[in-house]
Amino acid sequence: MTINQVLPFISTAIMLWFTVDVFQRYFVRRNPAFLFWGIGLAMFGAGSFAEAYLSLAWNKWMFFVWYLFGAALNAAWLGHGTLYLLARKKWRHVVTVVLVLGSLFAGNLMLQAMPKLDEAVFTTAKPISEQYGTKALDAGETAPSGALTINTTYRGEEVTAVRGLLPLGTSVRLTTPFFNIYGLLTLVGGAIYSAYLFWRKRVMPNRVIANVLIAAGALAIGSASTLTRLGYGEYLYLGELISAILMFVGFRMAAKPQPDEVVIPNSIPASAD
Amino acid sequence: MAIQTKANSKSHIPQNSIFFEKIVPIALITMGAITLGLMLFAAGVLLGIVHF
Numbered sequence: 001m002t003i004n005q006v007l008p009f010i011s012t013a014i015m016l017w018f019t020v021d022v023f024q025r026y027f028v029r030r031n032p033a034f035l036f037w038g039i040g041l042a043m044f045g046a047g048s049f050a051e052a053y054l055s056l057a058w059n060k061w062m063f064f065v066w067y068l069f070g071a072a073l074n075a076a077w078l079g080h081g082t083l084y085l086l087a088r089k090k091w092r093h094v095v096t097v098v099l100v101l102g103s104l105f106a107g108n109l110m111l112q113a114m115p116k117l118d119e120a121v122f123t124t125a126k127p128i129s130e131q132y133g134t135k136a137l138d139a140g141e142t143a144p145s146g147a148l149t150i151n152t153t154y155r156g157e158e159v160t161a162v163r164g165l166l167p168l169g170t171s172v173r174l175t176t177p178f179f180n181i182y183g184l185l186t187l188v189g190g191a192i193y194s195a196y197l198f199w200r201k202r203v204m205p206n207r208v209i210a211n212v213l214i215a216a217g218a219l220a221i222g223s224a225s226t227l228t229r230l231g232y233g234e235y236l237y238l239g240e241l242i243s244a245i246l247m248f249v250g251f252r253m254a255a256k257p258q259p260d261e262v263v264i265p266n267s268i269p270a271s272a273d
Numbered sequence: 274m275a276i277q278t279k280a281n282s283k284s285h286i287p288q289n290s291i292f293f294e295k296i297v298p299i300a301l302i303t304m305g306a307i308t309l310g311l312m313l314f315a316a317g318v319l320l321g322i323v324h325f
Contacts, residue, residue, distance in 0.1 A: 174319070177315040177316065177318050177319040178319070180315050181312050181315045181316060181319075184308055184311055184312055184315070185308075185312065188304065188308045189305075189308060192301050192304055192305055192308070195297070195301060196301060199286065199293065199297055199298070199301075202285055202286045203284060203285055203286065204284055205284065205285070205286045205287070205293065206284070208286065208293070208297060209297075212297060212300055212301070212304075215301075215304050215308075216300075216304065219304055219307055219308065219311075222308075222311050223307070223311065226311055226314055226315075229318070
């Protein structure tokens with residue numbers, strides 16, 4: 001096995017541990033932030049597992065899980081948990097409805113794309129992140145050696161494209177930036193904002209560090225995903241592993257009581273994002 | 274049950290700490306800038322300004 005086949009399995013194991021930990025906290029505290037965090041982490045873990053599976057063999061439903069949960073939705077659901085800690089109640093409900101409906105819409109678009117998958121291009125020799133999208137070549141641009149190409153019409157023009165699993169113009173791909181922008185803004189922005197609040201008040205140094213780690217972890221996967229979009233998919237699995245470790249450590253630090261803290265029933269956490 | 278801090282908590286950021294006075298603010302600003310860059314990139318992809 002190569003390192004890129006091993007890394008997603010390690011990320012999956014960490015995310016599974018992390019997910020169980022967060023759901024346990026939700027069932028004890030009944031704070032919706034933990035529920036959304038748990039759902040987002042479960043999506044992250046499912047995406048990592050699908051990625052690991054696809055490094056060994058093809059299964060179109062594993063691809064469905066990888067793209068929908070791993071590439072499109074997980075950051076937004078994770079970030080939504082942070083929104084629950086920081087935003088006003090009425091906004092939380094409105095955004096929750098939008099997020100749920102948007103996720104169902106993306107799921108439906110993904111289902112519609114399934115019969116159109118170009119399964120012939122799949123290979124276990126490359127990470128799934130390097131072969132999921134069909135890429136139209138610009139004028140004068142040449143296809144990488146060994147790449148399968150297709151001549152097709154795209155946006156009214158005849159183009160040559162490097163074949164990928166999802167055909168050119170697949171609608172579900174247009175939804176991912178919306179989810180990822182929202183996820184980045186709430187997850188990273190929320191963690192930075194929380195860290196800043198504690199830092200400015202000069203209190204809770206553990207939560208300053210914890211939120212820095214959570215923000216750095218989320219940025220690690222965000223940056224790796226962007227590099228994948230730019231054609232450098234080989235860093236995605238390492239980015240996922242770094243992200244899983246940093247966010248897990250950050251979350252455990254944020255949730256850990258300080259020696260001079262008291263435990264009060266039914267109160268809202270100062271921040272566990 | 275959840276965690277709440279005492280009003281007169283002793284858990285304070287240490288005085289004259291290079292880590293909290295220099296590294297943390299720089300890290301927060303840097304991460305904020307990277308976040309903004311990634312969001313602009315994603316918006317550029319969405320609007321068709323960025324081709325890849």
